Amino acid sequence: AILLADSNCLLVVVDTNRPEQVVSQDLLEAVHKVAVIDHHRRASSYIADAALNFHEPYASSASELVTELSQYLLEPADLLKIEAEALLAGMVLDTKQFTMRTGSRTFEAAAFLRRSGADTGDVKKLFQNDLEGTIARYDIIQTARIYKDGIAVARVDHTVGRITAAQAADELLNISGIDTSFVLFPDQEGRVILSARSMGDVNVQVVLEKLGGGGNAATAGAQVPGKTVDEVTKMLLQAIDQYLEDE
Incomplete structure (x- = not known):
């Protein structure tokens, strides 16, 4: 081109x-x-x-x-x-x-x-998944924990497909009591990938901008190089705390 x-x-x-x-x-x-x-x-x-x-x-x-x-x-x-x-x-x-x-x-x-x-x-x-992808999505969902009221954080320590992680973040919003979700996983290039979704008052774009990400109020993502999943999880929880305090 x-x-x-x-x-x-x-x-x-x-x-x-x-x-x-x-x-x-x-x-x-x-x-x-x-x-x-x-x-x-x-x-x-x-x-x-x-x-x-x-x-x-x-x-x-x-x-x-x-x-x-x-x-x-x-x-x-x-x-x-x-x-x-x-x-x-x-x-x-x-x-x-x-x-x-x-x-x-x-x-x-x-x-x-x-x-x-x-x-x-x-x-x-076009949105149908194969059985393997569906199982991988629910493996991510099983790791989810409620951090603050209505906010779920799911993390895995192995590489998964980005689409699978995004679908898991979407799926978490179908669970009663959850209106904001974050999914973290490492990719093969040494980065930690985050997918975030919201259907409530939390603007996930503002949260993930603190980690160098972006998107919109309901859907956002980020890539953090040179950090472990544990380190990025701590950064994310701090960003959520700061966002809630500012609100």
Whole structure:
């Protein structure tokens, strides 16, 4: 892409506004016209001088914003079925089946995708797990402990898939009495990965920003290099305490 890029290229950055989180920072620096489409809260570092900055923190997902733009450019029939289903799947994921962070614009975007041929049954199949992944998810959930009222922390000392950990964090919110969850595990590169979810008053983005992470109030993540799971767990509990004190 860097070799093909010229002065007429437009680079579209989706689902992040931080330059260090893009797939290729070299490509970002090589292209002079950049469009940013994102729903995360702006952090201290962000992509500056964008030709288009469609930044809406109150949107459910980047998929919702892309769909909104598509409605001005396309007729429903112009969108491929797989494209419509991919966008709808993104909205389903970020809204937790349309139960969190939804507004009237969310459902209007979903209706446009449905008119474009998105099949809700096919979208559900995209989220199916194999038996091995399901067992791994519940192994994580078994480690969960209640730290403070409504806050669960689960940690494992072995590497698991990031999707599995994120699903475990989601699953914990289905348990009565838990409205905030944190999952920690080490990856193969010596980092500790955190996934956080909230459906209550705790803003998990603010908590994980103290550990160098980010996201939004309901969904956040972080990567902490050079630390053990025990050390990061202590850092997390301190960040939770500080957040609760500040609130």
